[in-house]
Amino acid sequence: MGRRRSGLALAAGGVAGVLALSGTVAAQSENRELIDGLEAQLLYVALPLTLFVLMILVYAAVKFHDNDDPKPTAEDPALEITWTAATAIILLFVGIAGYSVLVSPYVSPSQPGDLTGDGDIVDEEIESLDDLPETDDEEVVVRGYQWGWEATYSENNVTTRDEIVIPADEDVTMWLTADEVIHALFIPELGIKQDAFPSEFTRVRTVAYETGLYDAVCTEFCGAGHSRMDADIVVVDPEVYDEWLEDNEGERATAPDPS
Structure with missing residues (x-):
């Protein structure tokens, strides 16, 4: 139990450190500021999700590693709807965040024909x-x-x-x-x-x-x-x-x- 807590604390500390470092370097141009801003937004979403999935994986591996009589997971429509809706919301956020940067005239400027x-x-x-x-x-x-x-x-x-x-x-x-x-x-x-x-x-x-x-x-x-x-x-x-x-x-x- 102590090792598990230490591992989780270390992972949480690493995530916090990466999040803190992500905003320490000032952008040198409008283009770089837009790109860095998008990366920071996606990082703030991706890292907690990654940590959450890893925690569930570690929990499942520890709890069920010696289960001699495994049984199929029981149906849970509410849980299935929840994770499907959560995935849709995350993908929508990523799409809107990316689109808002891609349409910037500094990232996708009008070309001569336009x-x-x-x-x-x-x-x-x-x-x-x-x-x-x-x-x-x-x-x-x-x-x-x-x-x-x-x-x-x-x-x-x-x-x-x-x-x-x-x-x-x-x-x-x-x-x-x-x-x-x-x-x-x-x-x-x-x-x-x-x-x-x-x-x-x-x-x-x-x-x-x-x-x-x-x-x-x-x-x-x-x-x-x-x-x-x-x-x-x-x-x-x-x-x-x-x-x-x-x-x-x-x-x-x-x-x-x-x-």
Whole structure:
């Protein structure tokens, strides 16, 4: 009995520790905040359920391990209705929680075809940067190639290589495209992951909260140099961002110091 209580206490302590740790790291972007919030909601539901099931399993194993004359479980309609209804409620909660995040414009932003009202994206519709629909966000075109990333700021004719500069606390749209093969831009700390297709444009939308350097990598195998295809996401104050664009107009630039 003492061992059983100690095991249950240890399990409960572990659950409490995980729940406490789940909210200790501040999200660095709107995308990451939405994703972390969903994970926390599901964690708060999943862990108590897991502990409850394990407790029942341990109880049944201990109580009936030496039962030499087992009998079928008696019918209990009320219990069956209860666990069926409870399962339905849990699944409904998971569905609503997931849907509320998936419909966010930062997790599932409108793509070029949706913004232009033409439905599906067709190659000849978006033939150049000039064909991209207008948004109210700060915009940067990110092109993946074997094996690197090039960012273009069309309004100021500024380009960077393996550095993507964005302003903090402002809506930013990244138009992703690729040259030879499919690439995928993954920025873990900002909660961004999106494929980049040759001759097409896909949209990523974010608001970064904190200035600083963030790592970006390609997560779509794209050839021999795939493991070296990384970049720095440089988040700077809006004033520094505007000044940087003006100072480097018409040039290939290097990112400003985010500090």
